[in-house]
Amino acid sequence: MTTTTEKATWRSSGGVRGWFGRQPGWVRGIIVLVSAILAFLLPYAAEVPLIGPQIVTEGIDWPSALFNMSYYVLLALGLNVVVGYAGLLDLGYVGFFAVGAYGTALLTSPDSVLYADTGWKWLMAVPVALALTMVAGLILGWPTLRLRGDYLAIVTLGFAEIIRIFATSTTTLRGDRGFASIPHPPGMWNGKPIFGVTDAVPYFWLGLVVIILVILGVRNLDRSRVGRSWLAIREDEEAAEIMGVRTIKYKLWAFAIGAFIGGLGGVLFAGEQGFINSQTFVLQFSILVLAGVVMGGSGNMAGAILGGALISYIPDRLRGISLGDTDLYEYRFALFGLVIIIIMVLRPQGLIPSRRRAMELKDREKEVAPQ
Amino acid sequence: MSEPHKETPEELDRANERPVDEAAPTGGAKLDEPNPSPVRGEEVLLEVDHVTLRFGGVVALNDVSFSLRKGEIFGLIGPNGAGKTTCFNAMTGVYRPTSGAIRFQGESVVGKKKHEITRGGIARTFQNVRLFPEMTALENVMVGADAHHKTSVISALFRLPRFWSEEKSGRARSIELLKFVGIVHRAGDVSRNLSYGEQRRLEIARALATNPTLLCLDEPAAGFNPAEKEELLQLIRKIRDTGVTVLLIEHDMRLVMGVTDRIVVLEFGKKIAEGTPAEVRDNPAVIAAYLGVPTDAA
Numbered sequence A: 001m002t003t004t005t006e007k008a009t010w011r012s013s014g015g016v017r018g019w020f021g022r023q024p025g026w027v028r029g030i031i032v033l034v035s036a037i038l039a040f041l042l043p044y045a046a047e048v049p050l051i052g053p054q055i056v057t058e059g060i061d062w063p064s065a066l067f068n069m070s071y072y073v074l075l076a077l078g079l080n081v082v083v084g085y086a087g088l089l090d091l092g093y094v095g096f097f098a099v100g101a102y103g104t105a106l107l108t109s110p111d112s113v114l115y116a117d118t119g120w121k122w123l124m125a126v127p128v129a130l131a132l133t134m135v136a137g138l139i140l141g142w143p144t145l146r147l148r149g150d151y152l153a154i155v156t157l158g159f160a161e162i163i164r165i166f167a168t169s170t171t172t173l174r175g176d177r178g179f180a181s182i183p184h185p186p187g188m189w190n191g192k193p194i195f196g197v198t199d200a201v202p203y204f205w206l207g208l209v210v211i212i213l214v215i216l217g218v219r220n221l222d223r224s225r226v227g228r229s230w231l232a233i234r235e236d237e238e239a240a241e242i243m244g245v246r247t248i249k250y251k252l253w254a255f256a257i258g259a260f261i262g263g264l265g266g267v268l269f270a271g272e273q274g275f276i277n278s279q280t281f282v283l284q285f286s287i288l289v290l291a292g293v294v295m296g297g298s299g300n301m302a303g304a305i306l307g308g309a310l311i312s313y314i315p316d317r318l319r320g321i322s323l324g325d326t327d328l329y330e331y332r333f334a335l336f337g338l339v340i341i342i343i344m345v346l347r348p349q350g351l352i353p354s355r356r357r358a359m360e361l362k363d364r365e366k367e368v369a370p371q
Numbered sequence B: 001m002s003e004p005h006k007e008t009p010e011e012l013d014r015a016n017e018r019p020v021d022e023a024a025p026t027g028g029a030k031l032d033e034p035n036p037s038p039v040r041g042e043e044v045l046l047e048v049d050h051v052t053l054r055f056g057g058v059v060a061l062n063d064v065s066f067s068l069r070k071g072e073i074f075g076l077i078g079p080n081g082a083g084k085t086t087c088f089n090a091m092t093g094v095y096r097p098t099s100g101a102i103r104f105q106g107e108s109v110v111g112k113k114k115h116e117i118t119r120g121g122i123a124r125t126f127q128n129v130r131l132f133p134e135m136t137a138l139e140n141v142m143v144g145a146d147a148h149h150k151t152s153v154i155s156a157l158f159r160l161p162r163f164w165s166e167e168k169s170g171r172a173r174s175i176e177l178l179k180f181v182g183i184v185h186r187a188g189d190v191s192r193n194l195s196y197g198e199q200r201r202l203e204i205a206r207a208l209a210t211n212p213t214l215l216c217l218d219e220p221a222a223g224f225n226p227a228e229k230e231e232l233l234q235l236i237r238k239i240r241d242t243g244v245t246v247l248l249i250e251h252d253m254r255l256v257m258g259v260t261d262r263i264v265v266l267e268f269g270k271k272i273a274e275g276t277p278a279e280v281r282d283n284p285a286v287i288a289a290y291l292g293v294p295t296d297a298a
Ligand SMILES: Nc1ncnc2c1ncn2[C@@H]1O[C@H](COP(=O)(O)OP(=O)(O)OP(=O)(O)O)[C@@H](O)[C@H]1O
Pocket: B055, B058, B059, B060, B078, B079, B080, B081, B082, B083, B084, B085, B086, B087, B127
């Protein structure tokens, strides 16, 4: 009986989200399925008459741009757990991406000191690298448990910088020289490896599969005791604890799960590129992903996906378009900043706001409106 | 929201001087009825033992002792700043007493984690409503119900049987509690959109969801009109009748007198009186405290 009440409220909300909520279960299922299939067909977007050529990137091969989008989306999904759900402002998220990528490189690259002992294939390195990122998540989470807001942001920022500087200055992690010949993911098709060096499409598909699994996992957590605990912590940490929420445990889980998803992005990235060095993991990266999450709609997976895709797509799309003598790509951060400002002015709750966030903002409007 | 209603000295005066049932404009005939708690025993549930709590120079609690018996409705009253909320905070692990002991069912709660105390059986509401504003009413109550759940992250992630059974029972129980406090029709609404009265009721439902032995209500009637107060009174009795011991902080003297079995009065962190409502009402120190006359001049 309460489900009817709940649906009734959901129904009454407007926009695409409201419309989607009003559809019966099977319609929603079909919509989700069709979107997933369309996502898998994205590499062939250029074939679509008229709009196709407008969408695809010019300065960078389209499947590669899609693959870039896929790991940015993963990062946005992971960061959304930490920032959007648990409300822990993490500015050093790129650190986990780096740990995932370096973990893979250390275990598989011939340049690694461990190579003689391991020399593993990519797939064998994945679970170890992911376990490593989760540990890194706990290492960051543990000492920062008491921090919130600005203070947490500063410490996490420092964390990412420590990892980058560590990678730059220790001989084991090889700084600029980096790790080459990181093996690609396994698999053969018609006698040729699926994951080669020229065609990025299979990597994109692999990324999509991982994204779908992550979405299902995070959704399961969100609609459970775990998600409720995260939200309660975000809303009022002390009240949550007084209502019996083990706040420390759930904050650590948020960090560990966020780190795990970021690490997934890292191992995929390492497997596709075959090469990483300390230049790959600059701080801008973290800020960009956070901007994507906020722009898309913090606390909401659809928003995080859209935001993550856009922060990767917009700069890539700008590549190869010249304005006078310069490539627009050179201005990417300026243009990007402009786009974010416009979006945040027009839609402060994000492109696809979480249901709750949208209501909160509406309420605020009511509060400030003259009676 | 509106400022919590505080009794003016005039109102309190009337409440003190005249028999309660005459003064009550709230259909208050029930208020002064003898109101023995049916399940009340002599067993001590909570013991506050010579508790002192200082904030820097402020002595918020000064050597306060009292004990609650199982099954009763116990009132904690006193003027603004008397230390009532601080007393709740000490009991629920928010503050640690500077000295003294607090024992719940014979076990010390001092130094325990807040969530441990809650699972141990003490639940509370807040003087200034502290719901999870962006969560629905039902979700708010389910957070409380989760206190005794054992679903792990892994079983939530993979939807293991324990997840399904706890989610189902937790949900059903939460809906029952929303019915119990009378706001089940708002179950799917985000709690910040609930009216003030509904929010206060929701806080009670959320606290009850943790399955408490002792429920502490911090001024649950603040800002209520007489009709709402009367409804709340019924609710508190209903809660007591389910076997939960209730500790009530309240400013409205009539409400406290009508519903409680025993009362402790605090002033400036000190206990100045203890006894049945009738005893406390006639205590000159209490009257003086409420009228703002210094105790020694009374
Ligand atoms: N965190 C704190 N830090 C410093 N002083 C505090 C703190 N909390 C309470 N106090 C002080 O302790 C005293 C008791 O406060 P408390 O909130 O317990 O009063 P109260 O009886 O609940 O009053 P009210 O009826 O206004 O709610 C007050 O003087 C208050 O200023």
